[in-house]
Amino acid sequence: MKPPKQFDRPRFLRVYTALFFVFLFSPIALVVLFSFNSTKSLQNFDGFSLRWYQQFFESESYRGSLEASLEIALITMVVATVIGTLLAYGLVRARTRWSNGLNVLMLLPLVTPEIVAGASALLLFTQVGLQLSLTTIVLGHITFSISYVTVVVRARLAALGMEVEDAAMDLGATRLATFRLITLPALWPAILAAALLVFALSFDDFVLSFFTTGESPQPLPVRIWSAIRFGVTPTINAIGTFMLVVSVIVIGLAMGLPRLLGRRESGLGVLLGREAA
Amino acid sequence: MDRRELILAGAGLALAGCGVGDSGGGSKKATEKTIAKKIDGDLVYFNWSEYLDPAVIKGFEKRHGVKVRQSYFDSMPAMMSKLRAGIAYDVIFPTAEYAQRLIQGNQLRRIDRDKLKNADSVYPAFESPWYDKGSDHTTPYTMYATGLGYRADVIKGMTGSWRDLGDADPAGKAFLLDDFQEGIGMANQVNANPLNSADDDALGKAKDYLLELKPKLRGFSSDTITTMTSGNANIQHLWNGDIVNIRNQVDDPENYRFQKCKEGIPVGSDTFAIPVKAKHPGTALLFIEYLLEPEVAAQNVGWMGYPMPYKGAATESFASLVKDDPEINVTVADLDQGEQFENLGRDDRQAWDQVWTEVKAS
Amino acid sequence: MSQRRFAAAFLLPGGLWLALLFAVPLAILLAISFGTTDDLGNALYGWYPENYQRVFEPVFVPVLLRSVGFALATVVLCLAVSYPVAYYIAIFGGRWKSVLIALVVLPFFVNYLVRTYAWIAMLGDDGVVNGVLPGDGIRFLNTPWAVIGGLVYGYLVFMLLPVYAALDRMDPALIEAGKDLYGGPWQTFRNVTWPHTFQGVLAGTVLVFLPAVGDFVAAQLLGGPDEYMVGNLIQQQFFAAENWPFGAALTTVMMLFLLVWMVLYLRSAARETAAIA
Numbered sequence: 050m051k052p053p054k055q056f057d058r059p060r061f062l063r064v065y066t067a068l069f070f071v072f073l074f075s076p077i078a079l080v081v082l083f084s085f086n087s088t089k090s091l092q093n094f095d096g097f098s099l100r101w102y103q104q105f106f107e108s109e110s111y112r113g114s115l116e117a118s119l120e121i122a123l124i125t126m127v128v129a130t131v132i133g134t135l136l137a138y139g140l141v142r143a144r145t146r147w148s149n150g151l152n153v154l155m156l157l158p159l160v161t162p163e164i165v166a167g168a169s170a171l172l173l174f175t176q177v178g179l180q181l182s183l184t185t186i187v188l189g190h191i192t193f194s195i196s197y198v199t200v201v202v203r204a205r206l207a208a209l210g211m212e213v214e215d216a217a218m219d220l221g222a223t224r225l226a227t228f229r230l231i232t233l234p235a236l237w238p239a240i241l242a243a244a245l246l247v248f249a250l251s252f253d254d255f256v257l258s259f260f261t262t263g264e265s266p267q268p269l270p271v272r273i274w275s276a277i278r279f280g281v282t283p284t285i286n287a288i289g290t291f292m293l294v295v296s297v298i299v300i301g302l303a304m305g306l307p308r309l310l311g312r313r314e315s316g317l318g319v320l321l322g323r324e325a326a
Numbered sequence: 327m328d329r330r331e332l333i334l335a336g337a338g339l340a341l342a343g344c345g346v347g348d349s350g351g352g353s354k355k356a357t358e359k360t361i362a363k364k365i366d367g368d369l370v371y372f373n374w375s376e377y378l379d380p381a382v383i384k385g386f387e388k389r390h391g392v393k394v395r396q397s398y399f400d401s402m403p404a405m406m407s408k409l410r411a412g413i414a415y416d417v418i419f420p421t422a423e424y425a426q427r428l429i430q431g432n433q434l435r436r437i438d439r440d441k442l443k444n445a446d447s448v449y450p451a452f453e454s455p456w457y458d459k460g461s462d463h464t465t466p467y468t469m470y471a472t473g474l475g476y477r478a479d480v481i482k483g484m485t486g487s488w489r490d491l492g493d494a495d496p497a498g499k500a501f502l503l504d505d506f507q508e509g510i511g512m513a514n515q516v517n518a519n520p521l522n523s524a525d526d527d528a529l530g531k532a533k534d535y536l537l538e539l540k541p542k543l544r545g546f547s548s549d550t551i552t553t554m555t556s557g558n559a560n561i562q563h564l565w566n567g568d569i570v571n572i573r574n575q576v577d578d579p580e581n582y583r584f585q586k587c588k589e590g591i592p593v594g595s596d597t598f599a600i601p602v603k604a605k606h607p608g609t610a611l612l613f614i615e616y617l618l619e620p621e622v623a624a625q626n627v628g629w630m631g632y633p634m635p636y637k638g639a640a641t642e643s644f645a646s647l648v649k650d651d652p653e654i655n656v657t658v659a660d661l662d663q664g665e666q667f668e669n670l671g672r673d674d675r676q677a678w679d680q681v682w683t684e685v686k687a688s
Numbered sequence: 689m690s691q692r693r694f695a696a697a698f699l700l701p702g703g704l705w706l707a708l709l710f711a712v713p714l715a716i717l718l719a720i721s722f723g724t725t726d727d728l729g730n731a732l733y734g735w736y737p738e739n740y741q742r743v744f745e746p747v748f749v750p751v752l753l754r755s756v757g758f759a760l761a762t763v764v765l766c767l768a769v770s771y772p773v774a775y776y777i778a779i780f781g782g783r784w785k786s787v788l789i790a791l792v793v794l795p796f797f798v799n800y801l802v803r804t805y806a807w808i809a810m811l812g813d814d815g816v817v818n819g820v821l822p823g824d825g826i827r828f829l830n831t832p833w834a835v836i837g838g839l840v841y842g843y844l845v846f847m848l849l850p851v852y853a854a855l856d857r858m859d860p861a862l863i864e865a866g867k868d869l870y871g872g873p874w875q876t877f878r879n880v881t882w883p884h885t886f887q888g889v890l891a892g893t894v895l896v897f898l899p900a901v902g903d904f905v906a907a908q909l910l911g912g913p914d915e916y917m918v919g920n921l922i923q924q925q926f927f928a929a930e931n932w933p934f935g936a937a938l939t940t941v942m943m944l945f946l947l948v949w950m951v952l953y954l955r956s957a958a959r960e961t962a963a964i965a
Contacts, residue, residue, distance in 0.1 A: 062776040069773045070791065073844075076806035077795045079816070083809075089575055108380065110396050132702045139698030151699060153954070154706050160894065160950050162902025164919055165939050168926055169713035172936075175411050176716055182413075192709040195702055224694045249797055256905075264370050264397045264413050270799050275375035275398035277549070277801060289802030296797030300790055403930045499813070506928060545830045545912045552805075557814025558829055672726070679929040686916050686924070687751045 084286035101287040113266035122251040125190040130244040133198025141206045158196045166193060167260030181263030189261045190251045198243040205239035245303035249296050357602050358436050367606035368393040369613055372415040379629035386616050392609060414603045416610040423669040425464045425597045426457035434463040435600040435607055444618040449635040451661045464597035468632040471656045472508055472592040475569050476561040479581040488516045488587045491563060492542035499560040501553050504546040506682035507667055515590035521665035524674035529681050536685045566654045570631030570647055584654045593664030721936035731932040739937035755918040759900035762839040766896050770848035778855035796845050804909050830912035838906035847892035854888025894953045898946050918942055
């Protein structure tokens, strides 16, 4: 049955949405287009060439930054997802007097401006005498990713309801077994979606990394910031396009994998907290 | 965290009289140990971005079979932040006044000039410079002058003065460097005060001039190359090397000119330095020596667009880069007549900071 | 497993991590905000509450107010721009919903800096847009609107997604009922749709407003000398002026201001959840 419409003629909305996408994508289109420019210009397209991609991949310094960013994002993804999932489950299912406070503590990073996060992280590491390095960047990223995981998983958890778990425990299963055999499989799409979200956010993060980066290699966005001072060359565009492609793959996985694994809900729906249809 | 770090954390949290990070007062003994000129590991390199030819770096890696691990800063205070955070860089590139600060704080290793081949081809003005008497801890990397870059095809009324920044472009597409030293220094020169004046009277006048200039500006930017090449700026406060780079990127380089101003030319230099915490000082020393070789220096100058103050191939390389517009060059005469930024003491620097912050916030 | 051990196992990793790596740095930040600097620019602890006095000096108050003003404008524009699109996708999207939402999210995975520089290329005086406009063109950049535009573009997705989620969750039967009750589409919207999506709008507002206040990249790259925001001021204190204590004081004041809004939001969200339960 077609959804009942509030406005019977959605033509205005359709045009509006189309214009919206034009607005949204025009800078992106520009970035991608000029990454293939055969000359240095960013205003006139003079022909197709892959030289900027070649420069990007041949440059040891950029390659090092790319590897660093990937490494950081991967480790952040794994650790933050584990901690965040545990936290989500604990917040929803456990009744302690700490829950309220923990809830607020968990939400705070989401609304803390990155500059505050970066400055305070830098202060902490300097105080403790911890050398700035990839480790410190990872530590910073994980801290700010946990909250995203918790929020996404918790929404899913709330939608799942406690009945099946209660039934399992009535039948004699321990909490841990229930969690492992009942809850975790049901949560899986949400966990996956959250993990991929964390990966994408970490890969693209600039401000936090800027404050906590140590000696080389610096993550890709920080590297771009230093280079961009000296004029934007199409190499930057090539890097931007490359990062876009990586993110597309990641989002594609986030949306497609749960479906592939036999769930009816796409990863995106899970991310948005929709109930399983 | 291991136990040592936990204890440090606890101590760190205790208030009263503790400093954040490295207090900066190193021991003199640690700095004076001679560096053996041999490879002792990979090089940890910390510099401005796009300020050294990557091909030159590759050449060094190939010749000595080591890797150069690069990271970049985008301002002197950012460099100091990272140094203070304890990162062990092997070679850094501080500006002259920051080099002096570091030397005074016993943060730089001694560099034996007689061990460095080609170090004696440096310009006489840098033999024993004000920031490093005896040239024991640094050797110059580049030198530069600050002036006004402008579009000769659009602006016709340049008078050779700093005031052109606010007055020469009727369309008002003017940018000031987003750098407190350069901004206040320029204001001092306009007011016929010495570049580094920090007394209340001079600073008051400087602030007045900047506030008067601000409405005529389109913005503050240190992304000088972007503003000029994108057409956002018709006139931009910048360094002479920037003009060289801008001209490389545009289709009509003859329209992008550089003006050194009659009220004064701030001349600066960047230096090579080896921090006291360096783990591979031998490699660092070899790296500096490599960069001073005539062919290498010439190639580097050609790539980055800034002059290196060494006689011979380096000077010729820059001269040929700017042969169409010798105004861009920094001559020995400029060095003698120009004013160099000094290392202000804490109170003076805070006074400068205060003025700049207030100008930006008003 | 007992209730307590269960709670501990799940809540401890997240709680401990956040406490050590998020709460403690904020405490250090607070401590430093009362400190001063030494000759070499290092920050020292001490008791100098005048740092806070300085935050409210007449020269800085406009910067604070401007940041709040820009952030508010950003919120309003984000809402105005994204609500119709969210509505269209949620109600009329059909089986293309997921794809459309993915398309909305996609641009945000191009590096923020690269995207902003693309805008500069597009809107610059010699840029693409001015290239097709007659006469001298319009000076887009280095204006307050450029900064707000940059902020809107940067944070749009944080408004669109919660609003979309709320719209998507709404039972279509409600709209049908509303039309029967209220007759016209606008009345239905005002009395049915809007109240039901209000929580989503509120969430979006928080997610946009809080980070926008502290943003420094947009103002630095797109703004003129009069668009100085508190984020730029803070960044300048940490990286140019080497005055960490003052920077910390500014940051603390900003955080406290934002916390007030966050608490109000949490209270409202809790009331809403209680009302539905």
